[in-house]
Amino acid sequence: MFTIGYAAQTAAAPLAPFKFERRELRPNDVAMEILYCGVCHSDLHQARNDWGFSLYPIVPGHEIIGRVIEVGPAVTRYKVGDNVAVGCMVDSCMQCDQCRKGEEQLCRERNTQTYNSRDRITKEVTFGGYSKHLVVREEFVLRVPEGLDLAKAAPLLCAGITSYSPLRTWNVGPGSRVGVIGLGGLGHMAVKLAVGLGAEVTVLSRSADKADDARALGADRLLVSTDRKAMSAAQSSFDLIIDTVPSRHDVSPYMALLDIDGTLVIVGQIGPIDEQLTIPFVLGRRRLAGSPIGGIAETQEMLDFCARKNILPDCEMIRMDQINEAFERMEKSDVRYRFVIDMASLSEAG
């Protein structure tokens, strides 16, 4: 199946129209027309090879909402016309202990990512959601619950699940005191989801600019992370802090905000962190942890939870040809709070 999309040909090149082929359907494959695709900061990192493992040409996009247009003969869960979704993974070994317990994101043989990864059978590079069509095995396709606004749901597939998974892992619920560092795509979903789970939520931002937004999203308050006095007054007052900062930073000022047995979970930056003092870990039995996306079952649970609670990302809709401008704005944290590409804007003409 021929399709069209947007790709970067090198780390320095802007995204531009790109024609390519999607594989013929395998028996357990679902083919979909992509309706919407969210723009994650990881797309920007990978288009620019910030992590050093990008394969070019690269077609980013892993927050995908689509409609089924064809199914393979062995597909049982989906039929033509269903509203479906795909996140960051499109395959895994499905045999290891992690896959068996529904943690495909932690597959011992590594999951196959939606883009910039290699198909397990053909070894061809996978291409993501900045395109018109997608073919994915049915086990990695999610169902969009009734009532969830299709145009806004896309960011749930990465920003949503990446925030939801640590909230569930660390048992956040009524009475939990949750901090969220960085009010961007992931951060604003972490706020909405933690509030939805009943937690008391504080946003930690570099300035007070987003204070009104933080409250509108449901947070109790915004703490300015550069305000030493306010940071000092907030010491030992959080059970869980989710760190979404996309670049190298010092986590020590945030560690001091954790109460005894508290955990700071990094979901943002991939790369080195500044040298850590062991004092907060030893004296307060505090933990520094990390967390990647979430499993397929947990992603479906999150979508159903969002439909039930009417939790949706705050989206700014863009056309496909505005993607390079969107990347530039995202780099400056000038997005409130997720760009979503309306794929109807992508035509043969680019």
Ligand code: NAP
């Ligand atoms: P985003 O929309 O750009 O938001 C990041 C936020 O972090 C910004 O809004 C800003 O908030 C804050 N920030 C930005 N630069 C900063 C700096 N230099 N120092 C301190 N704070 C800074 O990005 P996103 O899409 O949420 O993604 C965030 C990170 O998560 C990216 O690195 C992405 O690759 C990663 N990610 C990881 C996973 C995973 O599986 N773990 C999944 C998806 C994304 P304030 O203005 O409020 O300070």
Ligand code: ZN
């Ligand atoms: Zn992402």
